[in-house]
Structure formats: structure tokens, C-alpha cells
Amino acid sequence: MKFYLDTADIKVIKELNQLALVDGVTTNPSLIAKEGVDLKERILEICKEIDGPISCEVLATDHKKMVEEGLEYHSWHKNIFVKLPCTDEGLKALKILKSKDVKVNMTLVFSPMQALACAKLGADFVSPFLGRLDDTQSSGLEILEQIIQIYENYDFKTQVLAASIRSVDHVVNSALLGSDIATISPKVFKKMLKHPLTDIGLAKFLEDYKNSQK
Numbered sequence: 001m002k003f004y005l006d007t008a009d010i011k012v013i014k015e016l017n018q019l020a021l022v023d024g025v026t027t028n029p030s031l032i033a034k035e036g037v038d039l040k041e042r043i044l045e046i047c048k049e050i051d052g053p054i055s056c057e058v059l060a061t062d063h064k065k066m067v068e069e070g071l072e073y074h075s076w077h078k079n080i081f082v083k084l085p086c087t088d089e090g091l092k093a094l095k096i097l098k099s100k101d102v103k104v105n106m107t108l109v110f111s112p113m114q115a116l117a118c119a120k121l122g123a124d125f126v127s128p129f130l131g132r133l134d135d136t137q138s139s140g141l142e143i144l145e146q147i148i149q150i151y152e153n154y155d156f157k158t159q160v161l162a163a164s165i166r167s168v169d170h171v172v173n174s175a176l177l178g179s180d181i182a183t184i185s186p187k188v189f190k191k192m193l194k195h196p197l198t199d200i201g202l203a204k205f206l207e208d209y210k211n212s213q214k
């Protein structure tokens with residue numbers, strides 16, 4: 001499973017990229033707003049740091065303007081994936097952008113039928129929002145499992161990108177279900193590689209060795 005960072009914070013992206021485990025980055029308008037930076041400038045800074053798919057979301061809500069924005073993002077850098085919301089207008093824009101060979105990540109996906117429609121129209125990535133589904137008393141992981149099963153049934157090439165991940169458990173279960181990608185907040189990313197027994201074990205090894213040298 002590929003690990004993407006779900007953030008527009010370039011400092012954190014640089015810090016976590018030192019581990020060489022970051023395969024891509026996803027951003028959204030809220031994450032860009034949180035940074036208070038120029039969209040193009042920040043996306044290009046991220047492209048310079050991470051050599052992998054970088055998702056940049058359109059702000060327009062009608063399909064013609066979405067296509068215009070998408071084509072502009074596409075012209076910025078070869079690794080940019082245009083993120084479109086899974087609305088009727090977003091689906092129309094998806095069809096047009098795919099005919100122009102633009103990579104597309106369909107976002108705000110909350111149901112297997114939305115995901116099926118995205119795959120039929122040739123989306124490169126589909127992003128089901130696990131945490132936000134859990135917030136509504138549904139199970140984000142159940143929806144993820146259904147999407148993966150449907151894609152397997154019909155051999156779709158669309159990759160499943162588990163998003164709105166709130167915990168290490170979400171990451172583990174996404175991997176168990178066979179999600180192609182998980183996009184992970186820096187907070188969860190930092191937690192997921194830690195285990196207290198690793199630190200305790202290392203301290204004991206070093207202490208035992210030190211004591212034997214006295």
C-alpha cells in the first residue's frame with residue numbers, strides 16, 4: 001500500500017520525507033487555507049520535494065470551470081492529479097479531463113455507487129472518506145471494502161485511495177482490505193511507526209551491554 005501525506009504543510013512534508021516512505025501528497029482547499037499560502041506556489045514546492053502524485057483540488061463547482069482549473073493545474077507540473085468532487089458536475093468534468101489525458105482523483109466519495117461511477121468514467125484515483133463516514137454512524141471501512149470488491153469484480157484500473165484517516169487502525173485495516181493507497185495526516189503518520197516495546201527493548205539492550213562492560 002502506498003503512503004501519501006494528507007497535508008499542505010511543506011515543513012512537515014520535508015521532515016517526514018526523510019524516512020523515504022512518502023509516495024505522494026493530497027491537499028484540499030481546507031488544508032491550503034490552513035497554511036495561508038498561495039495555492040500554485042505551495043503545490044509547486046510540494047512537487048519539488050515529493051516525486052509522486054500530488055493532488056490539487058478545483059475550487060469551481062460547475063464542470064466547465066472545473067475543466068479550466070484542472071487544465072491549468074495540469075500545466076503546472078507532470079505529477080499533478082486534479083482533484084474533483086464527486087458531484088454530477090465533477091463527473092462531467094472527469095469525463096472531459098480524461099479525454100485530455102489529465103490524471104484525476106475523485107474526492108468526497110461516500111458510497112460504492114459513487115465509486116463505481118468514477119471508475120466507469122476512468123478516474124485514476126477514488127477517495128472514500130473513512131473518518132467522515134464513521135462520524136455519521138456508517139462504517140468507513142465497510143464502504144472501503146465494498147468499493148475494493150466492486151473494482152475487483154470488474155477489473156477496474158482505478159486505484160482506491162483511503163482518505164479521511166483518523167487512526168493507525170484505519171491505516172492497518174485499509175492495508176488488510178487491499179486499498180492501493182492511504183492518505184495519512186502527519187499526526188497519524190508519526191504515530192504509526194512507533195511501538196513502546198521497540199523503545200523499551202532498545203533501552204534494555206543498550207543497558208545490558210553497558211553493564212557487561214563495567
Ligand code: G3P
Binds near residue numbers: 028129131132163183
Ligand atoms: O483530503 C481529504 C481528506 O483526507 C480529509 O480528511 O480529516 O478532513 O475528514 P478529514
